[in-house]
Amino acid sequence: MKYIYFDNAGTTRVRPEVRDVILPYLDEDFGNPSAIYDIARKSKKALETAREKVAKAIGASPDEIFFTGSGTESDNWAIKGVAEANKQKGKHIITSAIEHHAVLNTCEYLSKNGYELTVLPVDEYGIISLEDLEKAIRPDTILISVMFANNEIGTIQPIAEIGKIARNHGVYFHTDAVQAVGHVKINVNEMNIDLLSLSAHKMYAPKGTGALYIRKGTKIKPIIHGGGQERNRRAGTENLIGIVALGRAIELLTEEIDAESERLTGLRQKLITGVFKDIPHVRLNGHPEKRLPGNVNFSFEYIEGESILLMLDMKGIYASSGSACTSGSLDPSHVLLALGLSHATAHGSLRITLGKFNTDEDVDILLNELPPIIKKLRDMSPLYEEMKK
């Protein structure tokens, strides 16, 4: 079936240029990078080339890049690894209310195991206050973990400013940049980032590969123990195919970043303008400008985001909502609640995330299909009836 995919923050399709470079490693070049015969040396070389590409994309050096099994693992490693290695100095960690669960739940796990946590609130756009951050830092603070760009609302944090504050206080700064890498320009040195998580499947490469940037000299323990891979810091036979794909994907996105950012921002603004023109009682969640090029997040009052998703699905249009009903929970997104939205408004959210395969025509189709869907759902909504009285 022909469909339109608007869930690029959830995962992305593997692009053909990326698929092409991994094929030889599925076939004759399948060797284990730790072995010494010719095809294994080829694997090892491919691994190191990918490492150089990842390093280059974020302004790091290759020996600061470590491959992992996911963005989630990178977040776990950064936080637990720094916590374990620096517990002599202190046990206080600072994070934000709108982090991905890979960060929030890791921090919460630590807070139940002897560490202390400060969770910074955000403003109505999802941005933390630098003043709050500065005030939260204590002599026993060992880590600040604040995401680069939010996966739900697209808001981009003042990362360089956070980095500066962390550096001035001698506290490590980790950023979950899974949504940002390849889509927004990043330089770990200019931004004073000490640890950065990224993930391949948000960049048109396959699922199940991530990387962690660790600034040289950072005190961090491994969390996966076993063989000597990744210079004794992350055990397990390398996911060669995933890593080669990640290297090529990040390289391509970096080359394309200016043009693609401009194109996606154009589509995003067209979508926002069109929705505000045709649909009443709607709110844009996240910051109007400081947001990822491809992220749009609306709240439609008086209806449920899940119902919008189902009706879009019937039209072959795939998007996402801010309530986690799909995962068996009725709680609205912690991110939308942190912005100060009521439960009802948070439940009416719809996330459209545009990617490199989306066209102008896709946006036209959505702008055609969405208004009648919203109208139909509102016509059935008791809340809407109530409001009209």
Ligand SMILES: *Cc1c(COP(=O)(O)O)cnc(C)c1O
């Ligand atoms: C997708 C995502 C993750 C998790 O990455 P996986 O590779 O899927 O484990 C973490 N943080 C953010 C912001 C994400 O968008």
